Amino acid sequence: MYPNLYYALRELFGIHLPFLKIFNTFGFFVAIAFIAAAYVFTQELKRREKLGLMHGTIEKIVIGKPASQSELLGYALVGFILGFKFLGIVFQWSTASEDLQSYMFSSQGSLIGGLLVAAIMAGREYYTRKQKALPKPEEKQVLVMPHQRVPDITVMAAIGGLVGAKIFHNLENWGDFVQDPVGALLSFSGLTFYGGLIVAAAIILWYARKKEINLRLLVDSVAPALMLAYGIGRMGCHFAGDGDWGVYNSAYTVDVQTGKAVPMAAMTFEEAVQKNAAYFQPKYGGIENIPHITFQKPAGLSFLPDWFFAYGYPHNVINDGVKIAGCDGQYCRVLPIAVFPTPLYEIITCIGLFLVLWAIRKKIKVPGVLFGIYLILNGIERFFIEKIRVDTRYDIFGFHPTQAEIISTLLVIGGALFIFYCRKKHTTSLS
Known part of the structure; x- marks a missing residue:
C-alpha cells in the first residue's frame, strides 16, 4: 500500500522525494476523480447544448472595478495559510518531516512565511486589478452556458461532498466521534460516500435552480461522471488502505x-x-x-x-x-x-457501469431517465458489496442493515420512481 505519494514513488520507481509525504494517496485519487468527472460532465453538457436541449442565461458583470478590501483580505488570508504551512515545512523540515500530515493540521508553521506569501498574493491581485481598472466601471451582459458553470459546480461538490461524507461517517460511528471529535473531523480517513453524495447533490440542485438550468437534463449529464468519479475514488481507498475493505x-x-x-x-x-x-x-x-x-x-x-x-x-x-x-x-x-479487497471490486464494477451509462446516454430521449438508471445501478452495486464489507449495523425491527444498505435501497426505489415520473411527465408534455 502507498499511504502517500512518497511511498508510491519510492516503492514503484525507487525515487525518494520526502516532501511528497504531505500528499495523501487517497486525496490524490479524489482529486483525479474530480478532474475526470468535471471533464466528462463538461463534454456531456456541451453535447446537449449543441443539440439545442440546454440553454444559457444572461448575467450582468462589472468590468474595470478595482479590488475591494474584502477581496484583498481573502487573497491575503489564503496566502498566509499557504505560506505559514508550506514555507514552514521548508524552514522547520527536521520537525515537520517526522509526520507531515499531522504537521499540516497542527498550529505549527512559519509566521514570516505566512506574512510574506500573504503580501505577495494580495499585492499581485491589487496591481493586476488596478491595471485593468477603468475611470468608471462598466456593467456588461454576458451569456453563460451550463458547461461554463462546471468549475463552480465542481468546487461546491468538493466542499459539500467532504462535509457530508464526514457528517454521515461520524453519525454512523458516533461512539468513536464522541471519544475524539476533533481527531474524527480532521482525520484523512473516515468518509462516507453517500453522505457526500446527498449533501453535494442538495447544494448543486439549489445552485442549478438559481441559475435556471434544466434540472433533469443536468442530472442526466452528470450521471456518467458520478459513476466514474466513484470508481476512481475507490482507487484511493484501495491503494492507501484506508480501512474501507471487506470482512x-x-x-x-x-x-x-x-x-x-x-x-x-x-x-x-x-x-x-x-x-x-x-x-x-x-x-x-x-x-x-x-x-x-x-x-x-x-x-x-x-x-x-x-x-x-x-x-x-x-x-x-x-x-x-x-x-x-x-x-x-x-x-x-x-x-x-x-x-x-472490496474497493478493488468497486473500482472494476463502477468503471464498467460508467462505460454502460456512457454507451446508452445518446439512446435515452426522456430527460431524467438516465439519472434514474444511475441511481438504480449505484444502489444495487453498493447493496451487494455491503454483504462482504465491514460497517456499523443498525437494529431496526429485527433487521440489521448498514447505513449504506438503507440508503442504497432507497436509491433503487427512488431511481425507479424517478424514471416512472419522468416518463409520465414526458408523455404528458407530448400529448
Missing part, C-alpha cells in the same frame, strides 16, 4: 514478512485468531464477533491472483494490523488475516 476471508492468513495473503492450510481460523490474540481481543472481544467468510479461490478462476480474493493491506494508511517483520517507519502494519 476477513478466513480461508487465508497473511505472511507478516511479505504482506501477502496465503491459503490457511497450516492452521484453522480459530488458531490464527489465537496466534494474533493481542490484535483481535481488544478489537472484537470473542471470536464470534469477528466478521468473516470462508471463500477459497474457485478452480475456474485460478488465473486470478490470490490477492483478488484476499489481501492483507500491508503499510495501510490507518496503521491497522500487526507489526510487519523487519519494517521500520510510520506505516509498518499488515492485517494478520486477509480481507476481501
Whole structure:
C-alpha cells in the first residue's frame, strides 16, 4: 500500500522525494476523480447544448472595478495559510518531516512565511486589478452556458461532498466521534460516500435552480461522471488502505514478512485468531464477533491472483494490523488475516457501469431517465458489496442493515420512481 505519494514513488520507481509525504494517496485519487468527472460532465453538457436541449442565461458583470478590501483580505488570508504551512515545512523540515500530515493540521508553521506569501498574493491581485481598472466601471451582459458553470459546480461538490461524507461517517460511528471529535473531523480517513453524495447533490440542485438550468437534463449529464468519479475514488481507498475493505476471508492468513495473503492450510481460523490474540481481543472481544467468510479461490478462476480474493493491506494508511517483520517507519502494519479487497471490486464494477451509462446516454430521449438508471445501478452495486464489507449495523425491527444498505435501497426505489415520473411527465408534455 502507498499511504502517500512518497511511498508510491519510492516503492514503484525507487525515487525518494520526502516532501511528497504531505500528499495523501487517497486525496490524490479524489482529486483525479474530480478532474475526470468535471471533464466528462463538461463534454456531456456541451453535447446537449449543441443539440439545442440546454440553454444559457444572461448575467450582468462589472468590468474595470478595482479590488475591494474584502477581496484583498481573502487573497491575503489564503496566502498566509499557504505560506505559514508550506514555507514552514521548508524552514522547520527536521520537525515537520517526522509526520507531515499531522504537521499540516497542527498550529505549527512559519509566521514570516505566512506574512510574506500573504503580501505577495494580495499585492499581485491589487496591481493586476488596478491595471485593468477603468475611470468608471462598466456593467456588461454576458451569456453563460451550463458547461461554463462546471468549475463552480465542481468546487461546491468538493466542499459539500467532504462535509457530508464526514457528517454521515461520524453519525454512523458516533461512539468513536464522541471519544475524539476533533481527531474524527480532521482525520484523512473516515468518509462516507453517500453522505457526500446527498449533501453535494442538495447544494448543486439549489445552485442549478438559481441559475435556471434544466434540472433533469443536468442530472442526466452528470450521471456518467458520478459513476466514474466513484470508481476512481475507490482507487484511493484501495491503494492507501484506508480501512474501507471487506470482512476477513478466513480461508487465508497473511505472511507478516511479505504482506501477502496465503491459503490457511497450516492452521484453522480459530488458531490464527489465537496466534494474533493481542490484535483481535481488544478489537472484537470473542471470536464470534469477528466478521468473516470462508471463500477459497474457485478452480475456474485460478488465473486470478490470490490477492483478488484476499489481501492483507500491508503499510495501510490507518496503521491497522500487526507489526510487519523487519519494517521500520510510520506505516509498518499488515492485517494478520486477509480481507476481501472490496474497493478493488468497486473500482472494476463502477468503471464498467460508467462505460454502460456512457454507451446508452445518446439512446435515452426522456430527460431524467438516465439519472434514474444511475441511481438504480449505484444502489444495487453498493447493496451487494455491503454483504462482504465491514460497517456499523443498525437494529431496526429485527433487521440489521448498514447505513449504506438503507440508503442504497432507497436509491433503487427512488431511481425507479424517478424514471416512472419522468416518463409520465414526458408523455404528458407530448400529448
